[in-house]
Amino acid sequence: MKAGxxxxxxxxxxxxxxxxxxxxxxxxxxxxxQVIGEATNGREAIERCNELEVxxxxxxxxxxxxxxxxxxRRITAGFPHINVIVLTMQSDHxxxxxxxxxxxxxxxxxxxxxEELVDTIRSVVGGAQHxxxxxx
Numbered sequence: 001m002k003a004g005x006x007x008x009x010x011x012x013x014x015x016x017x018x019x020x021x022x023x024x025x026x027x028x029x030x031x032x033x034q035v036i037g038e039a040t041n042g043r044e045a046i047e048r049c050n051e052l053e054v055x056x057x058x059x060x061x062x063x064x065x066x067x068x069x070x071x072x073r074r075i076t077a078g079f080p081h082i083n084v085i086v087l088t089m090q091s092d093h094x095x096x097x098x099x100x101x102x103x104x105x106x107x108x109x110x111x112x113x114x115e116e117l118v119d120t121i122r123s124v125v126g127g128a129q130h131x132x133x134x135x136x
Contacts, residue, residue: 037054044065056083057082072099073103
């Protein structure tokens with residue numbers, strides 16, 4: 001480990017924490033969307049599925065412990081009623097295909113999240129396989 005690694009990891013965790021807080025605040029302004037939990041890594045996301053009555057999960061691909069793709073695979077296999085929307089900075093074609101293969105219902109680039117996210121959530125909860133198909 002280099003001297004700067006610990007600081008870099010701490011900064012990344014803080015950025016993710018701020019993003020989750022901002023995302024929660026944004027989503028809570030929509031009365032038809034209720035945020036009932038958060039997870040800091042893939043393992044926690046899977047555990048929350050056992051603890052909470054979840055309809056939908058916003059999943060980042062780049063997560064510690066268990067990455068977002070593996071967490072998505074496990075969640076969609078073990079909890080088929082739960083929809084997963086991948087919300088990530090990795091917007092390349094390969095990441096989109098991998099997310100679809102893992103069971104995600106939609107893919108939203110964090111750079112476009114404000115414009116797309118609420119509509120995508122509503123579409124997926126309503127039964128559509130939204131962003132993944134329209135991106136190809």
